[in-house]
Amino acid sequence: MNKLKILSKSIWVFHFASAACNNCDIEILDVLTPRFDVERFGVKLVGSIKHADAMLVSGMMNRKGAEFLKDLYDQAPKPLAVIAFGSCASSMGMFKVSYNRVIPVDEIIPVTAYIPGCPPRPEAIIDGIVKVVKKLRGEI
Amino acid sequence: MKTIFYFLVFPGFLFALIVGMVASYIERKVTARVQWRVGPPILQPWYDLLKLFTKESVVPENAHLLTFLATPVLFMVSATLVAMYAGMAFFFPDAAFQGDLIVIVYLLTIPPICLILAGAASANPLASLGASREIKLVLSYELVFWMTIAVIWVKTGGELSLVNIMNKPPVMYSYSGGIASVLALFVMQAKLGRVPFDIAEAETEIMAGAYIEYSGPLLGFFKMGQYILLATLPFFISSIFWGGVNVFKYVALLVIVILVENTNPRLKVKQCLKLFWFILFPLSLVALILAVVGL
Numbered sequence: 265m266n267k268l269k270i271l272s273k274s275i276w277v278f279h280f281a282s283a284a285c286n287n288c289d290i291e292i293l294d295v296l297t298p299r300f301d302v303e304r305f306g307v308k309l310v311g312s313i314k315h316a317d318a319m320l321v322s323g324m325m326n327r328k329g330a331e332f333l334k335d336l337y338d339q340a341p342k343p344l345a346v347i348a349f350g351s352c353a354s355s356m357g358m359f360k361v362s363y364n365r366v367i368p369v370d371e372i373i374p375v376t377a378y379i380p381g382c383p384p385r386p387e388a389i390i391d392g393i394v395k396v397v398k399k400l401r402g403e404i
Numbered sequence: 405m406k407t408i409f410y411f412l413v414f415p416g417f418l419f420a421l422i423v424g425m426v427a428s429y430i431e432r433k434v435t436a437r438v439q440w441r442v443g444p445p446i447l448q449p450w451y452d453l454l455k456l457f458t459k460e461s462v463v464p465e466n467a468h469l470l471t472f473l474a475t476p477v478l479f480m481v482s483a484t485l486v487a488m489y490a491g492m493a494f495f496f497p498d499a500a501f502q503g504d505l506i507v508i509v510y511l512l513t514i515p516p517i518c519l520i521l522a523g524a525a526s527a528n529p530l531a532s533l534g535a536s537r538e539i540k541l542v543l544s545y546e547l548v549f550w551m552t553i554a555v556i557w558v559k560t561g562g563e564l565s566l567v568n569i570m571n572k573p574p575v576m577y578s579y580s581g582g583i584a585s586v587l588a589l590f591v592m593q594a595k596l597g598r599v600p601f602d603i604a605e606a607e608t609e610i611m612a613g614a615y616i617e618y619s620g621p622l623l624g625f626f627k628m629g630q631y632i633l634l635a636t637l638p639f640f641i642s643s644i645f646w647g648g649v650n651v652f653k654y655v656a657l658l659v660i661v662i663l664v665e666n667t668n669p670r671l672k673v674k675q676c677l678k679l680f681w682f683i684l685f686p687l688s689l690v691a692l693i694l695a696v697v698g699l
Contacts, residue, residue, distance in 0.1 A: 306444055342460055
């Protein structure tokens with residue numbers, strides 16, 4: 265069986281919050297609640313990057329955060345899916361012209377999927393999970 | 405040849421792993437239903453395991469290499485040995501030997517020791533914190549565990565063989581045995597590292613503790629060991645206290661573990677020590693005295 269196919273059935277997610285305004289982080293917890301229960305697909309939040317199969321990056325990448333993000337990505341066991349979560353992480357959002365903006369997430373590390381929204385709705389997050397699963401299985 | 409079969413296939417590795425995966429599925433499903441969720445599919449533990457074995461393993465630069473690599477395997481092997489001896493007494497009474505109760509109780513202390521070594525070898529502050537908490541956890545429950553085993557020993561008239569203990573009337577139906585079997589439930593919860601005694605891997609405080617630096621196949625070995633322990637401990641407790649094992653007794657014990665896990669908060673390290681040493685240990689002493697008196 266294909267390695268990535270198995271991976272797509274049990275995605276353990278590590279959450280990297282880089283100075284997010286906390287709305288994205290609250291919405292991530294939303295999809296674990298009874299209404300949207302993503303454990304149905306084997307998705308689980310883990311506390312250590314070493315256990316992770318997917319890294320969820322939320323918030324605006326600043327100069328200090330960028331180094332940590334690169335470090336964490338290098339430490340993680342591959343294959344690893346990276347998901348840019350929310351407007352800030354995907355496209356720098358309203359901070360695009362801010363003086364302390366650095367680089368968008370996809371210029372630091374390769375990004376597998378983007379989830380738009382400020383904050384993304386739980387439906388959008390589930391759609392993002394579907395995108396990641398499809399990409400891992402090679403259907404997109 | 406027969407020993408290898410016992411170890412690898414029937415009461416040992418393969419059987420215990422499959423039972424453990426089913427038990428783990430039941431655990432996750434019941435937890436989900438308690439929280440009014442749907443829960444994972446039945447093959448989820450299998451997918452998790454398979455996935456871990458397809459990923460790469462990252463070894464930290466400062467870790468002690470041999471200890472770091474050996475402890476997950478030792479963890480799994482000692483858990484498998486427990487499963488083998490406990491299963492042999494039940495399924496193949498002829499192959500069991502006198503004194504396997506003591507062997508099992510000793511073997512049950514090896515997985516926590518492996519975890520402590522793994523945490524200490526990982527070169528990670530949170531992992532060493534997890535190791536130190538595991539030491540405190542072992543210190544708290546081990547005394548009570550030995551006392552409950554002593555109650556069994558007195559109650560059955562000096563039996564140390566699992567087969568003979570299972571053939572006697574269940575220890576549970578007496579005052580001393582009743583108290584001891586309740587205490588054994590506490591110890592089982594702590595040995596499995598489930599809430600309220602999950603201080604050593606507290607995911608929200610110290611990020612899985614000793615497991616934090618493990619990834620890929622190495623984490624997979626730990627996971628397999630956990631599945632096997634989850635399959636074995638209710639089996640063992642049921643066979644020494646409840647007079648043998650059947651599906652109902654096993655599932656009942658499993659559901660007790662799961663419901664306690666879902667309705668309790670995590671204890672602090674201090675509270676855990678206090679509970680075991682100052683509340684449960686005197687109780688176990690009372691149970692032992694009652695057993696000696698003959699109640």
